[in-house]
Amino acid sequence: MTDAPDLLIRAADLSAAGRPGRGDLLVRGGRLVAVGADAAEEARAGAEVLDADGLVALPGLVDLHTHLREPGREDAETVFTGTRAAAAGGYTCVHAMANTTPVVDTASVVDQVWELGREAGWVDVRPVGAVTEGLEGRHLSAMGAMARSRARVRVFSDDGRCVSDPVVMRRALEYVKAFDGVVAQHAQDPLLTDGAQMNESALSGELGLAGWPAVAEEAVIARDILLAKHVGSRLHICHVSTAGSVDLIRWGKAQGVDVTAEVTPHHLLLTEDLASTYDPIYKVNPPLRTAEDVEAVRAGLADGTIDAVATDHAPHPLEDKDCEWQAGAFGMIGLETALSVVIRTMVEPGLLAWADVARVMSTTPARIGRVEGLGRGLTAGAPADVALVDPAARTPAGEAPRWSRSSNTPYEGMELPGRVWHTIHRGERTVVEGAPVPREERR
Ligand SMILES: NC(=O)N[C@@H](CC(=O)O)C(=O)O
Ligand SMILES: [Zn+2]
Ligand SMILES: [Zn+2]
Secondary structure (H helix, E strand, O other): OOOOOOEEEEEEEOHHHOOOOEEEEEEEOOEEEEEEOOHHHHOOOOOEEEEOOOOEEEEOEEEEEEOOOOOOOOOOOOHHHHHHHHHHOOEEEEEEOOOOOOOOOOHHHHHHHHHHHHHHOOOEEEEOEOOEHHHOOOOEOOHHHHHHOOOOOOEEOOOOOOOOOHHHHHHHHHHHHHHOOEEEEOOOOOOOOOOOOEEOOHHHHHHOOOEEOHHHHHHHHHHHHHHHHHHOOOEEEOOOOOHHHHHHHHHHHHOOOOEEEEEOHHHHHOOHHHHHHOOHHHOOOOOOOOHHHHHHHHHHHHOOOOOEEOOOEOOOOHHHOOOOHHHOOOOEOOOOOHHHHHHHHHHOOOOOOHHHHHHHHHHHHHHHOOOOOOOOOOOOOOEOOEEEEEEEEEEOOOOOOOOOOOOOOOOOOOOEEEEEEEEEEOOEEEEEOOEEOOHHHOO
């Protein structure tokens, strides 16, 4: 690695690194060795030069919530295809959710997923460990063994299911303290959402679809904040979708509870109205909510109540989406479009600056996941994980994400701003001019 030529990224917008104006990034041996106006002077002879004029440099994006589907549903996604899509979206690290077949509830499945990620070579894959055996909500999984594995699991979640038994949740919160882990809760009371199909509202009544009330999410969040406070542990809330949830998390933080939260791109942009198409491409868990909820999650992300944007990339094969609403699977893909949706919903309206985007999509998720070595952003000495984005580019309506194995995107036909032009992972150019480059073809 160290005898590879330097990579000099020239004239990038470095505002996300806290430096106004343009400057250079020098990459050597998988690390950033210099950042700023005089970085070029340190480049060795023979350096490869990447002209980044007009591009914004962001630290490689870190996703806290990705469904890679392998093992078990390789027809929907594999570690290879999902992480390739991640690289195309500017990501250099993803947390792979545990709801696979088999479930990631032992160190050996953790190792398998981690190894597949290494072999694929697109991003760092950090397996999430299940909280309970088989995601069944009854007995705690071997969390300690997963934490001690090579993959050093720190995030534990039964995502797809809620840890609804308060005693089990309490024990999980107590257990993860031993290794500085965090329980990431899919907050959804199963009894209040039995058979639910969309947000509960006047519209769900009109459409004749069983409603999913906001209180089913909020009641679990309130309970878990109180439990986290009681046992003094770390709690993370997955895919926050309601105004009431944002209020509860704001309250929890004000009480000094160590609670963090994420919002998905789709909950920042889309509303329940899309259910009236009866097209299950818009069917997702938690459901798309109202315009007031969208406004509240945007405000929560802007004021720091919500800490991170996480994709909840949830690939499903065509047959699970090309059907009537009731029969459709919950979930939508999102790795390739996440940054564009954040630009559209947060940057363009002036709610977040580029430095904030770096915070909510890279450094803070890295810290929540306790990713070793990451979380420092674009600073000298940090791993050379970089995304270079053209904020002026528009993804033409009709151009769909291409690099996932599944195509269940809700954004087809929408023109979105911003384009990831280059991704660099540990100094390797994983995406060049918008196209992922397989490892064997990299220079
Ligand atoms: N978000 C979804 O609608 N679906 C996810 C599960 C989840 O995140 O709850 C999936 O695994 O498909
Ligand atoms: Zn979930
Ligand atoms: Zn999920």
